Amino acid sequence: MIDLYTAATPNGQKIHIMLEECGLAYRAKWVDISRGDQFEPEFLAISPNNKIPAMVDHDGPGGREIALFESGAILLYLADKTGRFLPDAPHERWETVQWLMWQMGGFGPMLGQAHHFNAYAPMRPDGPVVLPYAQERYTKEAARLYGVLDKRLEEHEYVAAGQYTIADMAIFPWCRLAYRQRQDIESFPNVKRWFDVIAARPAVAKDMEETEDIVDGFSKESWEISFGGRQHSQS
Numbered sequence: 688m689i690d691l692y693t694a695a696t697p698n699g700q701k702i703h704i705m706l707e708e709c710g711l712a713y714r715a716k717w718v719d720i721s722r723g724d725q726f727e728p729e730f731l732a733i734s735p736n737n738k739i740p741a742m743v744d745h746d747g748p749g750g751r752e753i754a755l756f757e758s759g760a761i762l763l764y765l766a767d768k769t770g771r772f773l774p775d776a777p778h779e780r781w782e783t784v785q786w787l788m789w790q791m792g793g794f795g796p797m798l799g800q801a802h803h804f805n806a807y808a809p810m811r812p813d814g815p816v817v818l819p820y821a822q823e824r825y826t827k828e829a830a831r832l833y834g835v836l837d838k839r840l841e842e843h844e845y846v847a848a849g850q851y852t853i854a855d856m857a858i859f860p861w862c863r864l865a866y867r868q869r870q871d872i873e874s875f876p877n878v879k880r881w882f883d884v885i886a887a888r889p890a891v892a893k894d895m896e897e898t899e900d901i902v903d904g905f906s907k908e909s910w911e912i913s914f915g916g917r918q919h920s921q922s
């Protein structure tokens with residue numbers, strides 16, 4: 688049995704998709720990151736970076752329990768455990784890892800900044816923060832990254848290895864929030880084609896039905912937790 692510490696955000700959704708695709712039994716332990724659950728000692732013991740997702744596999748390698756944080760590491764672990772969605776052949780395998788790293792190092796973090804300056808900062812409860820330079824910078828960077836993905840998908844059905852892999856699973860949930868990055872997915876026709884194919888998979892459709900990343904405002908407390916003193920007093 689796997690315990691998955693998660694929330695309805697893209698980094699959590701990646702792992703819901705993989706677990707559902709693999710048919711692995713798991714318990715979802717919902718971490719309310721707007722209420723500060725991520726700072727509980729029990730959670731920090733497995734996720735010292737105070738972020739979801741984190742996972743405990745009670746039946747880890749050699750029958751020994753293993754705890755992991757970082758969604759990319761969890762996807763790689765689950766692929767290794769099940770032998771699925773990460774090809775064995777070296778060229779295909781490393782191509783998949785490469786696109787997974789592209790998501791972990793670029794597509795996720797940059798789009799996260801686009802979310803922050805376009806959607807969250809203007810909702811700051813102490814007064815809206817609207818920074819045109821930051822908005823422009825991250826909106827343009829998001830557009831550039833969607834362009835890279837679109838070009839890749841022009842000649843490839845899936846992102847890597849000519850098949851559906853953990854790289855697709857890592858990238859897909861971020862595209863659900865294109866509006867928050869001020870992107871129109873229709874202007875990236877290959878991304879749109881790929882998005883629709885992935886969205887139609889039963890495991891993905893299930894997660895889309897069950898989880899939606901909704902951020903419609905902040906209390907003073909939830910702002911402090913996410914972006915203020917509570918977040919930064921941890922170090």
Ligand SMILES: N[C@@H](CCC(=O)N[C@@H](CS)C(=O)NCC(=O)O)C(=O)O
Pocket residue numbers: 694696697698699720725737738739740756757758759912913918
């Ligand atoms: N690189 C990490 C990022 C995880 C991450 O940013 N998680 C967010 C939700 S999507 C979180 O838990 N935020 C809580 C906080 O920052 O306190 C991963 O891919 O697992």
